[in-house]
Amino acid sequence: MNARFARGFGAAFFYVLATQAAHADLTAADVWADWQDYLTSTGYSVSGDASGSGGVLTVSDVSIEMPLAEEEGTVTITMGTLTFSENGDGTVDIAVPDNIPMNFATVDETGKPVTGALAFSHNDSSMTASGDRGDVTYDYSSALAKMELASLSIADEPMPENMLSVLLTIENVNSSTRTLTGDLRTYSQQLTADAVRYDIGFDDPESDDMGSFKGAIADVRTEGTGAMPPGMDPDDFDAALENGLAFDGTLTYGSGSSDFQGVGDGESFAFASTSQGGRFSFTMDADHLGYDLEQKQIGVSMQADELPVPVEISAAVSGFNLSIPVRESDEDQDFAIGLNLGDFTMSEVLWSMIDPAAQLPRDPANVVLDAVGKGKLLFNLLDPEEAAMMQIGATPPAEISALTINKLLVSLVGASLSGTGDFTFDNDDTTTMNGYPRPAGYIDLTMVGANALLEKLSGMGLVANEEAMGARLMMGLLAVPGDAPDTLKSRIEINDQGHIIANGQRIK
Template sequence: MPETVQTTHKLEKNMSHLFRTTALISLIASPAFADITAQDALDMIKAQNAAMGLKMEVSQSRKGDTVTLDDIKLTGQLPFEWGSVELTSSGISLTENADGTVAMKLPDSLPFAMALSLPDDVYVTAQATSHAENYQNILSGTPGDIQMRYSMDRTHLELTELTATGAETFTLDFSLDITDVAGLSHFKTGNMLTGMQQYSYGGMDMSWTYQFGKVGSTNSFTSGRTSGKNSFALPANGIDFANSAAQLRDGMALELSSEMQDYHTKATIYIADKLQQKQDASVRNTVTDIRISADGFGIMSKAEGYDLAIKLVQLPFDIKASLTDAVANFKLPLLTSEQDQDLVYDVRLNGITLPEDLWALMDPKNVLPHDPADLVVDMSGKGRLFYDLLDFKAMQKVADEGLKFAEVTSARLNQLELSAIGAHLLGSGAFTFDNSDLETLKGFPATEGTASFKLTGINGGIDALQKAGIISPNDVMPMRMGLAAFFAAGDAPDTMVSDVKITLDGKIFTNGKRFK
C-alpha cells in the first residue's frame, strides 16, 4: 500500500476514534434532561393554583399519549372571612410528545363557571366562554421544574350569564380581546413556588357595562403593544393574608414590571338613567415596576403623553388637562426592624397643560402666561415601624387605641421645584428628628437641619394675578409681607431667597435672623 494511502487511512482511523471518545465524554459530562409526563405537567398546574390559595380537583382520562382533563374545579377561601370562590371548567388536554415535552391544548370553546359566596348571604354565579386562536403551549423540563412556552393569535373571553342573590339588582356585561400573545413561564416547586414569567401581546380591547341598583356605568379599555416580566417566590400552600408579615419574613417576594403603549380608557356613569360623569383618559406609553418583599413595598410608574377629559353635570364646562410626562416613585417598609428603613416619595409632573377654553374662564383678560407648568417633589428619608403594616390585627389595635405605629427619623428634600404662571420655586434641604423630644416643638419631634429656597418671578406673578382679577388689590400687600417674613431679596431682579435653619433647642432662623 502506498505510503500516502497508509497515512490517510491512519488519520481517518485516529479521527474516528477521537470523535467517538469526544462524544462519550460529552455524554457523560452533559446534564441529563429527563422527560416530563402529563402527570408532571398537571402536578405543576396544581402547584401554581395552590400557591394562589386554590385547591384543584380534576377528572382524568387517557387515550394514547393524551390525557384529557374534565370536571376541573378550583376552590378557595377569600381573605379575612370575606367568603369563598369556586371556578369550574372542562376540556383541557395534555399530550406527551416524543421529545419528552408535553403540549397543552384547549378546545375551540372553553367554558368557565364561577360561584362566589360573600357575607350577608350574597351569592354570585357567572358563566363565561373563552376562545383561543392558534393556541400553542409546550411544557418542558424536569418534574417539579417546568418551563411553559406559549403563544396564540387571539384570545376572546365573554361573560355569558351572571346572577346575584341577596343584594341589590346587579347586572354585568363583559368582553375581552387580546391579540398576538406570546410568553415564557418557569416554575419550580419546593417550600416555595418560585419562578419567572415573560409575556407580550399586540393589543387589548376590554369593555364592560354594569347596573347596580340605580347606578350604571359603561366602560372601555384599549391598549397597544404590551410586554412584561415577573418574578416571584410564593408559599406553596398559598398566601395567608392574615399571616402575610410572617410569610414575607420567610422569603415571600414579588416583582412585577410592565410596559404598555397607547393606553386608553373611557367611563360613563349614570344614576337613575341620568348622566352624572364622563371620563376619557389616554397615555402614549407607560412603564410600571412593583416590588414587594421583606425589604418593603416599592412602586415606580412613568407615563408619557397623558391626556385627561372629565365631564361633570354639576359644572358648565369640561375639565381637561395633559402632561408631557409624569413619574411617581414610592417606597416604604412593611415590617418592623431594629434598623431605620428607607422612605421614598418622588412625584414629577412635567408639561402640565390646560386647554385655552379653561384659561378663558380663569383668565378672561389673557394676562397670565399660559405656559405648561412643572412640579417636582422628590423626598427621601429614614423611618421605623413599631408594628408590621401587614399585621392587620395589630393595625386594628393601633387604630382603635390611637397608638403610635411609626416614626420618621430623618428626611431629605432632594428637590422641590414648581414652575407656573411665570414664577419658579426651587428648594432642597435635610433634617433629622429626635422623636424622644416632643416638648420643644409642642408635639412635633425636635428637629435639626437646614433648607434653601429660591423664588424667581413671584412679584410679577402676583401682579399678573391681580390684573387677571384672581386676587384683589387688598390681597397683594399681605402676600408680599408674608413672603418678606421668610425670603430676602436675591441678586437678580424679582428674585427672592430663603435659608432656613432649625436647631434641636427649637430655634428657627431664616436668612440668619431668628424667626422663633
C-alpha cells in the same frame, strides 16, 4: 367580593394563561402532578380523573375550587379535559379546552348571596413545557384570550338581561415562564400582547341610570419575578411574606385610551383619556412595598351637566412612585416618595373663566417632588388586625428619623419655587416642637417671579392689597434677593436647640 376573591380569580386566570408551574421532569404524569401541587399550595383543591398510555395523559372532569375568606363562598373553575402529550424530544404539549367556565359564590355587604359565572376562552392557542426537572420553561401563545361575565344573581334573583356586561380581551398574547423548585418556588416571566381591551356596560332597567366604560392599551409587555413559600396560606398574607413570598414586576405599553360616559340621577357625564405610552412597576417582599407609575403625553377631557364648560387638560408626563416598609421594625428602614407632573396645560375655555383678560402667562405648569428618608413602621401594615388597631388607637403608625428632599419644583403662571433639603428628627424630643419630633437640618429655596405674580393677582382682584403686602413682608423676612431680577433665595435652618434661622438670622 373581598380581596381574596379578586386574588383567587387573578391567580387562576393567569395560571391558565401563563402556566406558572414547576417541578416538571417533562413526563406527562409529572407535569399534571405539578399542576396539582402548585394549585393546592396556593389554597385551591383540585380533582380530576387521570388515565394515560403511550406518553399521553388525559385528565377528565377537572375541577379547581378555592374557599373564600371567612366562609364567604367559593370560586370554582371547571376545566373539562386536559391532555398532556410527550413529544419524544424532552418537551410536553399541554392541551387546554378552548372554553373554561369560572363560577363563584359569595355574599354582598348586606349578607345576601351572590352567585355568578365568568367565561374564559382562548383561540389558536398552544402550550409547551421544556427544560429539566426543577427547572422548567412554559411557553404559551394565543391569538385571542377572552374573559366575560356570563351570569350574575343576587339573593337568587338573576340579573336582568343587559343590565351588566364585562368583557376583557387580550390579542396575540405570547408568554414564557421559567420556574425553579427549591426551598421556595420561584419564577420569572415575560409576556407580550398586541392589545388589552376592556368593555364594561351598565343599564338599570328601573331608572335612566346607565354607563359605559371602554378602553385599551396597545403594545403590552410585562416582565416579572416572584417567589412562593410551600404550604402558603392565602388568608395570612403577612405570614406568607415573612416566609419568602415576593413579587417584582413591570408592565409597559405603547399607547392607551379610555372612554367613560353615562347618566346618573338624571345628569349625563363623559370622560375620555389618551396616552402615548406608560409604565407600571410593582414590588413587594417581607420588607417593603413599592409602586412606580408613569404615563406620557396624556390628554383628558370631561364634561357633565353640572360642569359649566367642558374640561380639557393635558401633560407631557405624569408619574408617581412610592416605596415604604411593610413590617414593624426596631431598626430604621428606607422609604421614598416621588411625584412628576410635567408640562401640564389646560384649554383656553378654562383659562378664560379664571383669567378672561389673559393677564397671567399661559406657561405649562410643572410639579416635581423627589424625597427619600428613613423611619420605623410601628405595626405590620399587611396584618388586618394590627392595621385596625392602629386606626382606632392614639399611637402614631410610624416614626420618621430622616428626610432628604432631592428635588422640589413648582412652576406655573410665570413663577417658580425650587429647593432641596435635608433633615433629621429626634422622636424622643416632642417638647421642643409642641408635640412633634424635633427636626434639625435645612432647606434651600429659590423663588423666581414672585413679585410680578403678586402684582398681577392683586390687579385682577384675586389677592387683596393687604394680603399682597403681607406676602411681601414675609418674603423680605425669610428671603434675600438673588442674582437675577425678581429672584429670591432662602436657607431655612433648624438647629439642635430647635432654633429657626433664616439666612443666618434667628427668627425663632
